[in-house]
Amino acid sequence: MAYKNEEKRESLDHLQVPASLETFIAELPERYENGDINPEIENQIDKEWHTFRSGQKKTRFKKKMIAFSLSSTAAIFLLVGSVFVSPAMAEFASSIPYLSSLFKSKPLYEEVQEALDQENYEYGSLGMSISDKEISVRFEESEDYYKEVKPAVEDLITNILKARNNDAYKVRVFYDPDAGKLQELPNKSNEIEEQEKDFNRVTELTGEVLKEYGHPIEGIGVREGKIYIDYIPSTEKRIDEMKSDITNKLKQEGFTGYKIKLYLYNPEHVEREGRILPLFHTITEGLTAKAEYKVSGVGYTNKRERFYMVVRTTVSSKDSNRKEVVERIEQAIIDFLQTEEAQKVIQDDIYEIEIESKDKKVLKTIKN
Known part of the structure; x- marks a missing residue:
C-alpha cells in the first residue's frame, strides 16, 4: 500500500516537560512500592498532560517521545508498569510508536547477555531463536550451581522481555554437562x-x-x-x-x-544496505516479539532497485482473522517508517515490504 509522507514526527528533545510530570516519574518506583501515591498528583498530571496535548494540536505536529532524559529505570517502570498509572499517562505511553521504542535500544540478545554478565553468572552459552521464539541459557559446569541460579536467571530474562513488551518469546534455562566437551572426531581418510x-x-x-x-x-x-x-x-x-x-x-x-x-x-546497494539494516533488525525483533502480530520471521534482499523485505506470518490466506492481523502489522511498520529517525535513514531510497501468509500468498504490499 503506497502512502504519503504527510507529516514528519519530531522528538521531544527540545520540548519542555511539565515540572510535576518530571517529579512524578522520578519518584514513581519508590512511591508506588510504599503505596503512598497521592491522587492529587495524578489529577495534576492529568491536567498538565491535557494542556500539553492541546499545545501539540496547535503546532500541527505529531510529537513522539523517545526519552525524558530522566532515570532509565524510572522511565521503564513508567512505560511497562502503566497498568497502575493514571489514564492520561497511559494515553501518553500508548502514543509512542511500538517499533520506534526499540529502534534506539540495544538488540535483545545483547541486552540479555550484558545483564547475565553483570550478575557474573557462569553460564556455558546464550542462544536466541527467532523461529522458536526462545531465549535459552545453557549451564554445563556444576549442576548444584545451575539449580541455585536457575530461578534468578529466568526472572532476569523474563523481566527484560516484559520491559520490551515482548510477550511472544519464552525462556529456557537448562543444564547440559556434555555440551562443553570436545567430541572426538573420527580419523579422516x-x-x-x-x-x-x-x-x-x-x-x-x-x-x-x-x-x-x-x-x-x-x-x-x-x-x-x-x-x-x-x-x-x-x-x-x-x-x-x-x-x-x-x-x-x-x-x-x-x-x-x-x-x-x-x-x-552494486557498491551503491552496499551503502544502502548498511543504512537500512538497522530498520530491518528493528522490524524483525519488534514484529516477532509480540504474539498479536503472528510473525514467524522477516527476510530481505538488497539486490533490486528497491530494498525489499518480506514479513512472514503464521496466518493462512484463508484464515478469517487474516485481515485484522495484516492491518496491525501494516500500521506498526508505517508508524515506524514515517518517524523522523527512520526517514533520515531511508533518505531517497525506495523500499517494498510484502506481508506474506504461511501458504506463501502476498496479503499486503507496503511501498514508499
Missing part, C-alpha cells in the same frame, strides 16, 4: 585429507590473482570442480581477464577442470 589440501591450494592461488586485481580474498569458496568468488563490484570491467588469469595460474600447478562463478555486488 587419506583421500579426504588430500582433497582438502588441494582445495586450500586452489584457494591460495585464486587469492593471489584477486590481489593483483585489487580485490579481497575473503570471499573465495572451493568445491570439487567449482570456485565461487564473492565481494567483486559490478563496476569491475576485467571479469573475463580475471577468470582467465585464475584458470592459467591453476593449470601451472596441475589444477584443471574448475569452473569459476563470480557474485557481483
Whole structure:
C-alpha cells in the first residue's frame, strides 16, 4: 500500500516537560512500592498532560517521545508498569510508536547477555531463536550451581522481555554437562585429507590473482570442480581477464577442470544496505516479539532497485482473522517508517515490504 509522507514526527528533545510530570516519574518506583501515591498528583498530571496535548494540536505536529532524559529505570517502570498509572499517562505511553521504542535500544540478545554478565553468572552459552521464539541459557559446569541460579536467571530474562513488551518469546534455562566437551572426531581418510589440501591450494592461488586485481580474498569458496568468488563490484570491467588469469595460474600447478562463478555486488546497494539494516533488525525483533502480530520471521534482499523485505506470518490466506492481523502489522511498520529517525535513514531510497501468509500468498504490499 503506497502512502504519503504527510507529516514528519519530531522528538521531544527540545520540548519542555511539565515540572510535576518530571517529579512524578522520578519518584514513581519508590512511591508506588510504599503505596503512598497521592491522587492529587495524578489529577495534576492529568491536567498538565491535557494542556500539553492541546499545545501539540496547535503546532500541527505529531510529537513522539523517545526519552525524558530522566532515570532509565524510572522511565521503564513508567512505560511497562502503566497498568497502575493514571489514564492520561497511559494515553501518553500508548502514543509512542511500538517499533520506534526499540529502534534506539540495544538488540535483545545483547541486552540479555550484558545483564547475565553483570550478575557474573557462569553460564556455558546464550542462544536466541527467532523461529522458536526462545531465549535459552545453557549451564554445563556444576549442576548444584545451575539449580541455585536457575530461578534468578529466568526472572532476569523474563523481566527484560516484559520491559520490551515482548510477550511472544519464552525462556529456557537448562543444564547440559556434555555440551562443553570436545567430541572426538573420527580419523579422516587419506583421500579426504588430500582433497582438502588441494582445495586450500586452489584457494591460495585464486587469492593471489584477486590481489593483483585489487580485490579481497575473503570471499573465495572451493568445491570439487567449482570456485565461487564473492565481494567483486559490478563496476569491475576485467571479469573475463580475471577468470582467465585464475584458470592459467591453476593449470601451472596441475589444477584443471574448475569452473569459476563470480557474485557481483552494486557498491551503491552496499551503502544502502548498511543504512537500512538497522530498520530491518528493528522490524524483525519488534514484529516477532509480540504474539498479536503472528510473525514467524522477516527476510530481505538488497539486490533490486528497491530494498525489499518480506514479513512472514503464521496466518493462512484463508484464515478469517487474516485481515485484522495484516492491518496491525501494516500500521506498526508505517508508524515506524514515517518517524523522523527512520526517514533520515531511508533518505531517497525506495523500499517494498510484502506481508506474506504461511501458504506463501502476498496479503499486503507496503511501498514508499
